[in-house]
Amino acid sequence: MPDLRDVPEQWPVAESHLEYDGGGWVVRLRNDRIRRPGHPEDEPFSRLVLEHPGAAIVLAMDDQDRVLCLWQYRHAVRHTLVQLPAGLLDVDGEDPIDVARRELVEEAGLEARSWTHLISAYSSPGITSEMSHFYLATDLTEVGRGDFELEHEEAEMVLDWVPFADLHDAVVAGRLADAHLALAVLVAGSRLAPVPRGSGTDHQKEQDS
Incomplete structure (x- = not known):
């Protein structure tokens, strides 16, 4: 072999x-x-x-083991997908971690004191050179977006906090199809094992059944 x-x-x-x-x-x-x-x-x-210049993806988790998720329309697949804050490495020489920090502020109005690199992976190597860099961001603080204004699809996106356990269950069950989200959640789950269970609805249903 x-x-x-x-x-x-x-x-x-x-x-x-x-x-x-x-x-x-x-x-x-x-x-x-x-x-x-x-x-x-x-x-x-x-x-x-x-x-493709590559991208940085942020799995931002608060002290209640909840992940900040974005519901965003993606025209290429004609779906509103559950996704994570992310951005392109479209500035020459910019470090992926700096892109991750910037996107977390611009899309979510958050800063994180703790950053953990989860994995870097090719998104679809049969057709594109894109490599995505995944980070776990914790110890979060609300700072606002400053003068950054959302536009186009981002102007319509919805943000909410989802218990990590529910997000993990939804990925494994095949209800969420965004590859970046799935990879971030599964890698983070392996790092955080056992998966934080919290008080998520899916886990509560399992307990009640």
């Missing part, structure tokens, strides 16, 4: 051209024609690559 680890590697690229430059936004779509290593006689094959 190969080593159980990811290995940096670069297959030969015969040619590459830009399909879409992002139109002033932060992503670009590139078409690479690549070959298998050691097979120069093979015809190159195409792979589309969505260049």
Whole structure:
């Protein structure tokens, strides 16, 4: 069995051209024609690559083991999803933890004294270079958003606190489909095991049944 680890590697690229430059936004779509290593006689094959700067995702938990969640409309999937505060690494050289801090203030009006890196993971490596960095934020303080104003989909989003146990149960039951939320909750759950049970509704129903 190969080593159980990811290995940096670069297959030969015969040619590459830009399909879409992002139109002033932060992503670009590139078409690479690549070959298998050691097979120069093979015809190159195409792979589309969505260049993405990456993102930071924040699982903010208060002293009652509740997580701040956002109900936000996502047009690509035609759903309002339960998500976590998150933001793009769209400033060159900016550290992901600084993006996480900024997004927690802008989207939730909160600061955290304690930050724990949970995991960094590729979101969908078959199509995009995006890597997301996940953080657990605790010891929270309300500071307000300052002069930051929500717009577009964010202007309609709803914020609320959800007991971690209920959130964990909803992810495991398949009721929540946002991958960033699911990964953050499951990794945090493994770090916090046993999962904080609190007084969440799902757990109460299990006790009552």
